[in-house]
Amino acid sequence: MNSHTPIETPENQSSAAAVKGGDVCVILNPKSGKKETKPDPDELSQMMRRAFDAPCDIKQVSKDHSPTKLAEDAIREGYRIVVAAGGDGTIAGVANALMDTDVAMGVLPMGTFNYFSRGLGLPEDIPEAIETLGRSAPKPMHVGCVNGEIFLNNASLGVYPSILRERETLYKKWGRSRITAYWSVLSGLMGLKRPYDLTVTVDGETTIHKKTALAFVANSAYQLEAFSLDGAEDVRDGSFALYLTNATNWRQLIAHAMNLFRNTTEHGREFQLLIGKDIEIDVGRKKHMWIARDGEKERMKAPFVFNLRENALNVMVPNSA
Known part of the structure; x- marks a missing residue:
């Protein structure tokens, strides 16, 4: 659950x-x-x-x-x-x-x-x-939780915290609306300079190395279903759904974002999906990174450890x- x-x-x-x-x-x-x-x-x-x-x-x-x-x-x-x-x-x-x-x-x-x-x-x-x-x-x-700090819907690292910074700027200029939020996604994606080299360990067993622009940890089955994404049932059963985008530049990210808005995203084509209760993400030589949690952002010390607090x-x- x-x-x-x-x-x-x-x-x-x-x-x-x-x-x-x-x-x-x-x-x-x-x-x-x-x-x-x-x-x-x-x-x-x-x-x-x-x-x-x-x-x-x-x-x-x-x-x-x-x-x-x-x-x-x-x-x-x-x-x-x-x-x-x-x-x-x-x-x-x-x-x-x-x-x-x-x-x-x-x-x-x-x-x-x-x-x-x-x-x-x-x-x-x-x-x-x-x-x-x-x-x-x-x-x-x-x-x-990520490094002891809670989230209800999702937490992520990579390009999404940059999107939140862009969103805050646009909100101040145009006010809060879903259209403004969607525009901030496209504007923020264009600011990507380079992907990140991540080492991801799931449940202490599966370890992968991936160059990616975004790691997105979902804890809301409703949000996943809203975008027709795989993994909702796993989240309902008490696991995280971790999405690692296959995009490595802003043009690919925008193409993937458009597919997401159209509910045509496909597992394997746009992203790699991993399911687990305990996830650790290392970012190599980086000591700190911006982390987004439920629409708020903050700098955290690496590595990033995700786990569930049951009930x-x-x-x-x-x-x-």
Whole structure:
């Protein structure tokens, strides 16, 4: 099971009513989502109170108050449900604080792509998502880690962190939208100067050496199915799907990206697929590289070790999911 698929065990088949009565806290990223479709904090609080039949407070993300810090504060203050209202980066930040606790995490889709919330079966319309969340139950899920830092959807190294830098620039100029995000992919790919020499070890057994522009570790079956990629069932069964692109220059990458957008990507032609629970990627003489995690980027020290934290996060999942 991956981070989008609940672990079905009898002792965890609790209903939403089991967590009602405890206060609800929403971690709201005011920069996420479109202003015309996003409720203001007071309206959001009222809708949450009605859906959960419980008090609800709003904590807003800012430069000095990260999603992780605000969620840690909410845990100390005794909230039983903490809802991440934002994009996948905001959700991952809240999840980082809630792992290995009894506090349940809810999600409201206010990002650009909302892969995590869509994978849970939540509608993208905010009022509908709040109503669905109020009828949800907390269930344990697996979480991906790279060098100890968590991710819910994916983590990658190579050209994708460059795409994120380009995306941030375009967002500031044109605003957040899926069209802008797609354009940043094409623009970022053209900035590739040279591929990377990687040594990849999967589950301590399979070792390969590959010259590639991108290593992409997927932990979301929903995201893979959205692009008609192989590996979704393996992710549901509790493994990572590692994609190593066969492209080594920007022209090949753009051709592969166009196939991805058209859902015509083929295993073997555009990429090599490896399946495993523990993955280590070495980058030769490089000491540090940029790593992308759920749409956020940071520099990490090599080698890069990917593993699963089983049942580490309790997530509010619609009862029909």
